Amino acid sequence: MGCGISTMAPEEEKDLFLQNKRANEAVERSLQMQKHKENKEIKLLLLGAGESGKSTVLKQLKLLHQGGFSNQERLQYTQVIWADAIQSMKILIIQARKLGIPLDCDNPQTNRHLFEQKRLLLRAKPLELIDASLAGGSGFLNDYVLKYSETSENKRRTQSTGQAQAFRSSVLMDQILDTGGAYKDSGDAVNYQELSEGLNENGTNPALVRQQSNSRPVSSQQIAVAIQKLWEQDRGIRQCFARSNEFQLESSAKYYFENIHKFATPGYVCSDEDILKGRIKTTGITETSFNIGSSNFKVLDAGGQRSERRKWIHCFQGITAVLFVLAVSEYDQMLFEDERVNRMHESIMLFDTLLNSRWFANTPFILFLNKTDIFKEKLTRSPIRQHFPHYQGRVNDAEAGLKHFENIFLGLNKSQRPIYVHRTCATDPQSMRFVLTAVADLIIQQNLKKSGIL
Ligand SMILES: Nc1nc2c(ncn2[C@@H]2O[C@H](COP(=O)(O)OP(=O)(O)OP(=O)(O)O)[C@@H](O)[C@H]2O)c(=O)[nH]1
Numbered sequence: 001m002g003c004g005i006s007t008m009a010p011e012e013e014k015d016l017f018l019q020n021k022r023a024n025e026a027v028e029r030s031l032q033m034q035k036h037k038e039n040k041e042i043k044l045l046l047l048g049a050g051e052s053g054k055s056t057v058l059k060q061l062k063l064l065h066q067g068g069f070s071n072q073e074r075l076q077y078t079q080v081i082w083a084d085a086i087q088s089m090k091i092l093i094i095q096a097r098k099l100g101i102p103l104d105c106d107n108p109q110t111n112r113h114l115f116e117q118k119r120l121l122l123r124a125k126p127l128e129l130i131d132a133s134l135a136g137g138s139g140f141l142n143d144y145v146l147k148y149s150e151t152s153e154n155k156r157r158t159q160s161t162g163q164a165q166a167f168r169s170s171v172l173m174d175q176i177l178d179t180g181g182a183y184k185d186s187g188d189a190v191n192y193q194e195l196s197e198g199l200n201e202n203g204t205n206p207a208l209v210r211q212q213s214n215s216r217p218v219s220s221q222q223i224a225v226a227i228q229k230l231w232e233q234d235r236g237i238r239q240c241f242a243r244s245n246e247f248q249l250e251s252s253a254k255y256y257f258e259n260i261h262k263f264a265t266p267g268y269v270c271s272d273e274d275i276l277k278g279r280i281k282t283t284g285i286t287e288t289s290f291n292i293g294s295s296n297f298k299v300l301d302a303g304g305q306r307s308e309r310r311k312w313i314h315c316f317q318g319i320t321a322v323l324f325v326l327a328v329s330e331y332d333q334m335l336f337e338d339e340r341v342n343r344m345h346e347s348i349m350l351f352d353t354l355l356n357s358r359w360f361a362n363t364p365f366i367l368f369l370n371k372t373d374i375f376k377e378k379l380t381r382s383p384i385r386q387h388f389p390h391y392q393g394r395v396n397d398a399e400a401g402l403k404h405f406e407n408i409f410l411g412l413n414k415s416q417r418p419i420y421v422h423r424t425c426a427t428d429p430q431s432m433r434f435v436l437t438a439v440a441d442l443i444i445q446q447n448l449k450k451s452g453i454l
């Protein structure tokens with residue numbers, strides 16, 4: 001018996017049968033405890049296409065169950081939003097030209113003031129105005145270049161469509177967006193067409209490089225004023241913004257412009273609302289744990305862009321529920337990764353594949369029809385029927401529109417499983433509090449049922 005103290009009577013010690021029985025009981029108890037622990041641990045997987053709002057849902061969970069955001073996160077978003085705000089306004093100027101929308105700021109005769117503001121904005125170089133290491137270091141820089149360099153955009157397009165774009169125009173865009181292009185902008189977008197005339201064989205224009213080196217640095221406050229004036233006073237910028245479904249623009253660009261002065265203030269630390277509106281693309285899969293009631297939730301947030309999806313399969317095992325996030329407002333937008341593909345079509349394909357895959361044959365699905373605020377706001381200027389000809393509802397009937405897309409998604413279900421649908425605005429803390437509480441309750445109930453406790 002060694003030095004352990006036996007609690008058995010001597011005659012029991014000799015009874016092998018009793019000893020085995022007790023050992024089995026101990027193993028059984030330990031298995032039960034393990035099962036009980038597993039029942040309490042819930043794995044929720046957030047899936048959906050890029051920019052649909054998955055990380056925003058996770059942010060709301062952090063606000064509800066983890067006490068909010070760290071100071072580091074707040075500082076990170078300050079940098080990222082400031083850079084995105086500047087680039088977003090530059091994109092509107094460039095896209096207005098591409099779409100043939102006349103800009104007030106392009107006419108120095110009638111609008112000298114706006115003309116000067118535009119020149120100043122185009123001279124601004126976000127990477128020199130922010131702390132890139134605070135913004136996320138090389139991860140941020142890679143993302144930034146991918147998002148804003150037309151050279152990368154062309155590479156992306158060439159890879160997915162096999163069509164190369166003209167080198168000249170891509171160099172020009174790099175130059176204007178300051179993402180590592182071979183030469184620099186004079187700050188005068190009126191010369192945009194003329195610039196291409198002056199390129200040498202390397203795509204560089206020595207005159208422009210000279211001009212740039214002589215130009216005065218631009219302060220954050222000056223840039224903020226330029227963005228505010230262009231946003232508030234240039235009719236062409238507003239028209240271009242109304243057509244932003246035809247190109248790639250940050251979902252929260254309007255919020256950035258309307259709050260531009262606070263983002264330009266040195267030392268500004270982002271509020272909860274800023275963080276909910278800000279965007280940092282997810283790469284890979286993040287795992288965050290929350291205690292909700294007596295359950296431990298592990299929430300897995302996966303990057304949704306095409307290049308990210310090959311990583312998804314690594315976390316498909318042991319999932320309690322899938323929360324699929326659809327940006328229902330994106331029925332008239334094309335993918336960032338491939339501008340020939342409609343975002344809604346991509347989400348339909350994705351949902352179909354996941355819902356009917358063997359991995360999730362017995363896994364409950366929750367569907368968020370997200371970005372309902374943007375959906376309602378854009379219905380009249382971008383009728384659903386123009387993009388989905390089978391839609392029969394009235395143009396400005398948001399309910400009919402939402403039902404239409406909901407039915408398309410529910411119609412993909414080849415099993416008897418129910419799909420739990422919520423209409424959401426993931427950036428709105430009040431409404432999300434209700435939705436996420438209901439979802440957590442549902443998952444806990446489902447988990448208890450599955451484990452035979454209910
Ligand atoms: N107006 C509005 N904006 C939203 C809503 N949901 C998300 N957004 C914004 O949409 C942008 C993208 O949201 P994310 O949560 O980063 O999207 P994601 O699905 O995680 O994207 P990936 O990480 O690339 O897969 C952010 O700027 C959010 O603030 C919404 O319901 N309404």
Ligand SMILES: [Mg+2]
Nearest residue numbers: 054055281282
């Ligand atoms: Mg994300």
